Amino acid sequence: MQFAIIGAGNMGCVYGSNLARIGQSVTLIDVWAEHIQAIRANGLQMSGLNGDFVARVEATTHPSEAHKADVAIILVNAYATQEAAKTARSVLKDSGYVLTLQNGLGNIEILTEVLGRRRVMAGLSFHSGELHAPGQVEHTNYGPTYLGEPDKSVSERLLALEKLLKQANLNPVLEADIMATIWGKFVHNCGINAICAITNLRPGHIREVPELDEFQTRIIEEALALVAAKGITLPDPDPLGTIKAYCAKKFHRVSMLQHLDRGRLTEIDALNGYVVRESEALSLAAPCNDALTRLMKGRQAQLSN
Numbered sequence: 350m351q352f353a354i355i356g357a358g359n360m361g362c363v364y365g366s367n368l369a370r371i372g373q374s375v376t377l378i379d380v381w382a383e384h385i386q387a388i389r390a391n392g393l394q395m396s397g398l399n400g401d402f403v404a405r406v407e408a409t410t411h412p413s414e415a416h417k418a419d420v421a422i423i424l425v426n427a428y429a430t431q432e433a434a435k436t437a438r439s440v441l442k443d444s445g446y447v448l449t450l451q452n453g454l455g456n457i458e459i460l461t462e463v464l465g466r467r468r469v470m471a472g473l474s475f476h477s478g479e480l481h482a483p484g485q486v487e488h489t490n491y492g493p494t495y496l497g498e499p500d501k502s503v504s505e506r507l508l509a510l511e512k513l514l515k516q517a518n519l520n521p522v523l524e525a526d527i528m529a530t531i532w533g534k535f536v537h538n539c540g541i542n543a544i545c546a547i548t549n550l551r552p553g554h555i556r557e558v559p560e561l562d563e564f565q566t567r568i569i570e571e572a573l574a575l576v577a578a579k580g581i582t583l584p585d586p587d588p589l590g591t592i593k594a595y596c597a598k599k600f601h602r603v604s605m606l607q608h609l610d611r612g613r614l615t616e617i618d619a620l621n622g623y624v625v626r627e628s629e630a631l632s633l634a635a636p637c638n639d640a641l642t643r644l645m646k647g648r649q650a651q652l653s654n
């Protein structure tokens with residue numbers, strides 16, 4: 350199959366490289382010219398959990414140069430989803446579709462508005478990667494790649510993609526209700542990403558600071574209150590306990606911290622900021638998510654100074 354990876358950061362490289370490793374045709378599309386040039390010159394140099402290898406992929410900053418794709422995997426930050434949707438529309442074959450593996454909420458709605466409902470598949474990833482230098486990425490955390498059709502059907506394209514991701518050792522897991530699973534990952538990300546980005550800590554270090562551990566608990570509880578108010582049933586009966594257990598054994602650098610290190614905006618508005626806006630609309634209090642969002646806005650303001 351022909352894949353276009355829209356957003357060739359750490360996660361885009363993890364997925365694109367491993368699909369290329371099993372013989373799929375992959376084109377990486379990203380706005381970071383230095384990164385794309387390094388990949389074109391030397392291949393995509395990967396290390397970490399699937400071993401050291403050089404992925405031979407196409408790479409471009411110009412979508413018009415990309416081969417027409419059967420599948421476009423969207424891995425840009427949430428604030429760039431609208432532009433990514435337009436890029437996908439230009440690079441997809443008539444029969445092609447997009448798979449979003451993005452963090453946060455609202456991405457599926459944007460993609461559906463631009464591309465139409467039948468051309469959007471939903472998913473999320475618990476893999477992690479770290480971009481060490483242009484064209485050099487380490488696969489740092491292995492986890493599930495959850496997949497599902499938003500209408501809950503088990504389509505032929507879903508089964509075909511599951512097979513390929515399994516061959517690529519990307520651990521696909523089909524979900525009967527992918528939207529509920531996405532809400533679960535949303536709560537997970539709200540409880541970890543911005544806290545680690547602001548403090549420069551790894552997830553496993555949060556519990557070592559009692560005040561921060563309690564702050565994380567309150568962040569998660571506010572997000573869960575919003576989930577309950579919206580009438581959503583999460584797949585996990587104890588998300589707070591699961592997130593705490595996950596953090597205890599994970600010491601990778603979260604993607605939001607990497608974005609700040611590279612001088613890029615974060616997805617705070619699609620995560621903790623979303624909790625704040627939606628809670629306010631439902632007359633719920635979310636003071637901890639509000640404080641964290643405001644702190645991140647201040648941190649981001651430094652990027653332009």
